[in-house]
Amino acid sequence: MYNLIDKAEILVIDDFAGFRQTIKTMLLRLGAQQIDQASNGQDAIKKCLEKKYDIIFCDYNLGEGQDGQQILEELHHRNLLRPGSLFLMVTAESTRAQVMGAIEYRPDAYLTKPFTGEQLGQRLKRLATRNKIMQPIYDAQNSGQPDRVIELCDQVMAQVPKVKYSCLRIKAEQLEKLGKSAEAREMYEHISADQPVLWALIGIGRIDFQQGKVQQALQHFEEIRQNFSEQVSVLDWIARCQQTLGDLEQAEQTLLKAVEVSPKSVSRQASLGAVARQLQHTETAQKAFSKTIHEGHYSCKLQPEYYREYYDQTRQLAADASGRSLSRLVAETEAMAKRMERKFHNDPSALAANLGSAARLFSSLGKADKSQQLIKQLASAVQNPRCKLDAKDLQYLDETLKALPESSDSLRKTIEQIDQSLQQIRLEVEKQSEISPAEQAREFNRQGLQMARQKRPKEALSLFRQAIDCAIDKTNYCLNAAQIIIEHPALNCDSELLQQARHYLTELIQLEPQDVRQKRYHKLLSALDQRQQSHA
Amino acid sequence: MPESESSQSLFATVLASTVHDMKNSLSLLGNQLDTIITELEENDHTRDCVAGIRYESSRINLSMMQLLSLYKIDNGQFKVQISEVEVADFIEDCVASHAPMADSKGISIEIDCEDSLIWFFDPDLVGIAINNVIGNSIRYTRSRLAVSVRVIDRKLAITIEDDGDGYPAPMIEDPEHFLQNINYSTGSTGLGLFFSATVARYHQKGEASGHISLGNQGTLCGGSFNIYLP
Incomplete structure (x- = not known):
């Protein structure tokens, strides 16, 4: 791992220069050579646009502006994290509860302050080992092969019991994506019967909710809340159930509690604003939308229409305001505009x-x-x-x-x-x-063929993919996408893409025996076999 | 009584942020001391001195964390945050933070834990408890320290043993309430044990809850501390 560190491009994000320096000193002692620093989210995103980092240390609490979780979401959203890179969230004990609840985007590890250089070295070494073990699963995930992912999860956890829960989690989530909710739910039940595993407990409720058993899901989430009272993701789910059941008053209360625990989430503040607006709790709504915009200033989650929500709520508030509170609203509005x-x-x-x-x-x-x-x-x-x-x-x-x-x-x-x-x-x-989806697909395909003729295979492939996404009869577009991958030297050197071509041919295409495209299909399939063999 | 409640929560906030500030300073201090220690020559006698300062600063850090946690217990704000813990890594982390001090005193620390063991508990709170015990053992042991982990009766048992003189008898009899009998001659307050016991007790699963025990029949012939987590 020490050769992992000495070649690694590292970014340290912390608003406190003293801590950046401390981590830098530790890393230098561990053999690191390339260390950049950033003091806030904006600066960090800018650095990540310029360079792809192998290891990112990010303090969760960065004072004003984005917090660590928002930065992680932003990096995911903008596709700035290279697969296999490490994102380490640095937290203080007091903030661990609000940080750990993240369900959608998770850092590779949490580091609790204070830590010594030796602890850091050990953590990095372990993460590198773990990543190496999990890599085949990540690869299969990235190239969109859900069945392969599940197969690999089973294999890996049998070989390395230590990563059992990570594998179980990925497997269950994959099953959900494949629509096998009953199977996934059974897994979650099984896991959480044994140990209080938060993600499995949430998984049960999520599946019930999605299947329309909202009352049951709500009850379940309320039970989880007993043991995980500070977990905002649980509160978010409770609010969502209450909203769906039409119990807006309760939903508002739950969201108010959630923003108290974790005030920086843009989408949570916006949900609170929307619920309060429906209840005509203008003051709460106006405040929530104001926060939404404030916290979301640098965030990918800021929807433009939050502004007009803010203006409308402020207008209603201003109708009953006078004197000092009115002039405060005027000043606030001017700043917002x-x-x-x-x-x-x-x-x-x-x-x-x-x-x-x-x-x-x-x-x-x-x-x-x-x-x-x-x-x-x-x-x-x-x-x-x-x-x-x-x-x-x-x-x-x-x-x-x-x-x-x-x-x-x-x-x-x-x-x-x-x-x-x-x-x-x-x-x-x-x-x-x-324009019907079928027509759109034809248009994408036409543009794709044009790109292919202009020797721009990557653009062509991306257009064929768009055609596949919106078409109902996908056969022709799958054949085109597979063909350009298999035949073009810029694409057929990439084993992930070849695997994708196989997915198009074998999983998305079903041809009748008398279909005229049979010949082309088999020709592509055997060319693909050859290509993949030469890779192996 | 809304007024006293709010002044209480204000005090909690002030206390928490003060502790947070002091911990930040201590953690910087600790890291700078680590740098100094590694830059000093092996045989430089100031090295032991600096290691001593380092050790005391980490003790202050732990004490403050305990203080904050105990205050929260008193106020009913105390919550354990259960998460998945890879036990071997967790123990390694705990031991690593004591490595500079142990090295300077020539004490070896052995770990015996199955690599694939996963358990569910609050790693921060249990970490403070364990670190405190390791810190104390480094003070009282002669040359060796052993940390071992087993699963006994569906509970995770973490044992810390040394080859020192062992725990005094009254401590062993009632480790959880030793706090009331502060021994001014040895300087031991029993606070660490009280804290460990509380943290263990707050770990509950179904009917079972955690506890601690002490003994003097350890495999290293010194004291032995055990914490059991369901």
């Missing part, structure tokens, strides 16, 4: 979806000038050819514009202009929704 303009200055769709609500809010706050200025910005945003709005956005904008007081002729003219642009966008939306 500036933040939005900065964030979306290059995104006319996001601006168009939100500027109407912002203008309406300013107008009801008595800021007619600012309101007019925003309407003008809206007019130019909707004229931008890059502006794309969906049916929901369009309806929303229509209603907002109708509710605006038409104070002047020039404003009326601007709004008419906007209406015309919206009409055009609406026509396009309607035209698009008429």
Whole structure:
């Protein structure tokens, strides 16, 4: 492992320079040579865009801005983590509960402060060994072969009992993905009967929920909560069940508890906002959406429409406010509008979806000038050819514009202009929704063939894949995708891609014996056999 | 009584953040001391001195963690966070943090734990308990220390043995309540044992709960500490 460390590109993320230096010193002593540092999420993402790291140390609590979990999600979302790289979350004892609950994106390991250089060295050594053991499973996961993943999980845990629970977890999740929920549920039951394994307990509830047994799932999650009271993922599930059962009051209470434990999650704050909005708890809703936007400023999870939710709730709050609380709302709104303009200055769709609500809010706050200025910005945003709005956005904008007081002729003219642009966008939306998936698939395939002719095999393959995704009869597109993988030298050197070609041919294609494509099919299959043999 | 509740929770917050701050400082201090120790020559006598400081700083760290946990127990805020633990790795980690001190005193630490053993408990709290015992044993042992792990009656049994003089008799009789009898002549407060016992007791599974025991018939002929977790 010491040769793992001395060649590794390492990134240390911590807001406290002293700790970065400490970890750096430890790593240098362990033989590391390439160590970069970042003090916050933004800086870290920037560094990861420039370079792919082998090992990332990330402190969970980074003060203002993103926390470690958000950074991990962002890196996953932007595909900046190389398979096989290590992400280590550094935590203090006091924050462990809120950190460990992560179900969707998990770090490779948690390191609890304080630790010594020797402990760090041992952990890295163990993780490297573990990764090596698990690698075949990860590979099969990445190349999309669920059956192979399950087979490998069974093999690996029989050989190395130490990784038993990791294998069981991957296997059960794979079964769920394959739609074999009964089998997965049985596994979760079996595992959690033996030991209090949180992910297995959650798995049981998740499957019940997905099968519509919401009441039963809720009861189950409430039981888990008894033993894992601080686990936010359990609270999230309880809120989701309560919401589905229509018990919004309870859902709001649960979410309030969850944001208290872990206030930085963007989607959790947004759920709270939505529930509170439905309950007409304007103050809670406004605060939640404000937090959503604040915490989500650098996050991939920030949806543009959270802004208009915020503006609408603030408008309702302002209707009953006066004096100091009103001036506070005005100041807050002005800051929010500036933040939005900065964030979306290059995104006319996001601006168009939100500027109407912002203008309406300013107008009801008595800021007619600012309101007019925003309407003008809206007019130019909707004229931008890059502006794309969906049916929901369009309806929303229509209603907002109708509710605006038409104070002047020039404003009326601007709004008419906007209406015309919206009409055009609406026509396009309607035209698009008429294209059937089959037609879309044909179009992707046509573009794919064109790319193939232009000797751009990677682009071609990606277009064929898109065709496969939306087509019902996938045969032709699978044949095309398999053929370009097998025949093109830039692609057929990659054993994962070859395995994918096999998946297309053997799992997605079923040809009748008299089908004219039989000959081409078998020719491809034998070429693939040869290719894979020469690899092995 | 909403008022006293809120002042209590304010105190808990202040206490927690103070402990957190002090721990951060101590952890920096500890790491700098580690750097100094590795840079000093093997035969430099200041090396032992620095190792001594290092040892005491890690004891302060542990004591503070215990303080915070015990405060939480008193307030009903104490919760164990059960997670999957690879026991051999866990023990190795505990021992590794004592390596600089043990080396400087010429004490060898042996580990006996089956590599594939997985158990479910709170690794932070049990870690504090174990670290405390190892720290104390380093002080009282002559030359050897052994940490061994078995599964006995569906409980995980972690045993720490030394070749020192062993535990005093009153401690062995009632280790969980030794706290009340602070022995000023030896400086032992029994706080560590009280903490270990509490942590063990909070680990419950079905009908079973954890406990600790002490003895003087260890395989190394010194004291032996056992913690049992269901």
